[in-house]
Amino acid sequence: MIKENLEKIKATLPENVTLVAVSKTKPIEDLQEAYKTGQRIFGENKIQEMVDKYDALPKDIKWHMIGHLQSNKVKYMAHFVDLIHGVDKLKTLNVINKEAKKHDRIIDCLLQAKIAKEETKFGLSFNEIEAILSAKETAALENINIVGLMGMATFTDNKNQLEEEFLSLKNFFNQLRTKHSKLNILSMGMSGDYKLAIENGSTMIRVGSSIFGHRNYNQ
Ligand SMILES: *Cc1c(COP(=O)(O)O)cnc(C)c1O
Numbered sequence: 189m190i191k192e193n194l195e196k197i198k199a200t201l202p203e204n205v206t207l208v209a210v211s212k213t214k215p216i217e218d219l220q221e222a223y224k225t226g227q228r229i230f231g232e233n234k235i236q237e238m239v240d241k242y243d244a245l246p247k248d249i250k251w252h253m254i255g256h257l258q259s260n261k262v263k264y265m266a267h268f269v270d271l272i273h274g275v276d277k278l279k280t281l282n283v284i285n286k287e288a289k290k291h292d293r294i295i296d297c298l299l300q301a302k303i304a305k306e307e308t309k310f311g312l313s314f315n316e317i318e319a320i321l322s323a324k325e326t327a328a329l330e331n332i333n334i335v336g337l338m339g340m341a342t343f344t345d346n347k348n349q350l351e352e353e354f355l356s357l358k359n360f361f362n363q364l365r366t367k368h369s370k371l372n373i374l375s376m377g378m379s380g381d382y383k384l385a386i387e388n389g390s391t392m393i394r395v396g397s398s399i400f401g402h403r404n405y406n407q
Contacts, residue, residue, distance in 0.1 A: 189401065190218060190221045190222050190225075190399060190400060191221060191222075191224070191225045193398060193399045193400075194209070194222060194225050194227055194399055195225065197395060197398060197399065200383075201386075201393075202386065204391055205386055205390065205391055205392065205393060206229065206373075206391065206392045206393075207227070207229065207392075207393055207395060208229050208230070208231040208252050208254070208375075208392060208393065208394045208395070209222050209227050209229065209230050209231065209395065209396075209399050209400075210230075210231040210232075210233075210254065210378075210394050210395060210396030210399075210400075211230045211231065211232060211241070211396070211400060212231070212232050212233045212234065212237065212254075212255075212396065212403070213237075213403045213404065214400045214403075216241060216244050216245065218400050219241060219245060220245070222399065222400075223245065223246065223249065228248060228249055228250055229249075229250045229252060229270075230249055230250070230251060230252065231251075231252040231253075231254040231273075231394050231396075232251065232252070232253060232254065232255070233253070233254050233255025233256075234255060235253065235255075235257075235258070235261040235262070235264050235265050236261070236264065238251055238253060238265060238269075239264050239265060242265075242268055250270035250271070251265070251268060251269050251270050252269075252270060252271045252272075252273060252394075253265060253269055253271075253272045253273065253274065254273045254274060254338075254394055255274060256274050256276075256310050257272065257274055257275065257280050259279065259280055259283040262280075262283050262284055262287050263287045263290075266284070266287035266288055266290065266291055266293070266295065267291045267293070269295060270296065271296045271297070271298065271335075271373075272284060272295060272296070272297045272298065273298045273300065273338040273375050273394070274298075274300045274310065274338060275297045275298065275299050275300060275334075276299070276300045276310050276311050276312050278320055278323065278325065278326065281297065281320070281326065281329055281332055281334075282325075282329065284297060284331075284332050285329040285330070285331045285332045286331075288331035288332060289330075289331040293331065294330075294331050294332065294333050295331065295332055295333070296332075296333045296334075296335045297332050297333065297334050297335070298334070298335065298336045298337055298338040298373060298375055299312060299317050299320060299321075299334060299336075299337055299338070300312060300337075300338045300339070300340075301313075301314065301317060301337050301338070301339045301357055301360070302339075303339040303340070303341060303353040303354075303356060303357050303376075304340055304341055304342040304343075304353060305342050305349075305353075306342050306343065311339070311340070314360050317337070317360075317364070318364070320334075321334065321364065321367075321368050333370065334368075334370065334371070335370055335371060335372060335373050336361070336371050336372060336373030336374055336375065336391075336392075337357065337360075337361050337364075337371070337373075337374055337375070338375040338376065339353070339354075339357045339374075339375070339376045340376070340378070341353045341354060341376070341381055341385075347384065350381050350384050350385075351384060351387075351388060354376055354377075354381075354384060354385050354388035354389065354390070355388050355389075357374070357376060357389075358374060358388055358389030358390075361374050361389070362389075372391070373391055373392050374389055374390055374391045374392065375390070375391075375392040375393075375394065376388075376390045376392075376393070377390045377393035377394065377395075378393070378394055378395060378396070379395050379396060379397045379398035379399075382395055382398075
């Protein structure tokens with residue numbers, strides 16, 4: 189099924205939209221099956237799990253960390269992670285920078301914006317994002333590259349609300365880009381809402397259950 193699911197999703201994707209296959213909680217065999225169909229970008233939300241899978245799988249895979257970050261674990265992925273989606277603190281950027289430097293790497297990061305109305309979601313306000321992007325302290329971090337924004341919409345079936353949240357992030361993103369030309373990734377959209385996210389400007393979708401099937405526990 190994984191092959192069919194992937195092919196179905198890819199067939200509908202516009203050329204400028206990148207698919208991250210979210211493989212958290214799934215066994216190595218499932219990732220291998222996706223790999224065989226040509227998928228090379230995988231997303232995980234736990235650093236240790238991502239490290240184990242990195243060690244076990246081919247090295248041309250690009251690993252995206254999509255979960256909330258614990259600063260003390262960044263060091264375990266600094267030698268290979270390709271893109272970190274969920275940065276929501278300047279302090280975390282400092283840690284990523286320090287760990288990237290040890291490996292002589294520059295790690296691409298997205299700042300996570302809070303767009304959902306729910307209280308539980310992590311993320312920065314638009315003002316906080318502007319402040320981080322313009323801070324001298326950020327400019328001095330030579331081993332990170334902030335290349336875009338990430339957002340998670342409210343968990344709801346209400347299309348109008350989802351659309352409003354995606355659009356607000358897209359408009360903010362476009363406005364930021366006039367000043368910060370390095371920003372070119374807008375990561376938004378998951379299994380339930382990626383079509384709407386693409387209609388509203390997403391350039392990177394993070395799809396798990398529509399590819400690999402439902403997860404056994406809620407993560
Ligand atoms: C789990 C997860 C996804 C994928 O969710 P699905 O609904 O299974 O597609 C996307 N983004 C983040 C941040 C996640 O934690």
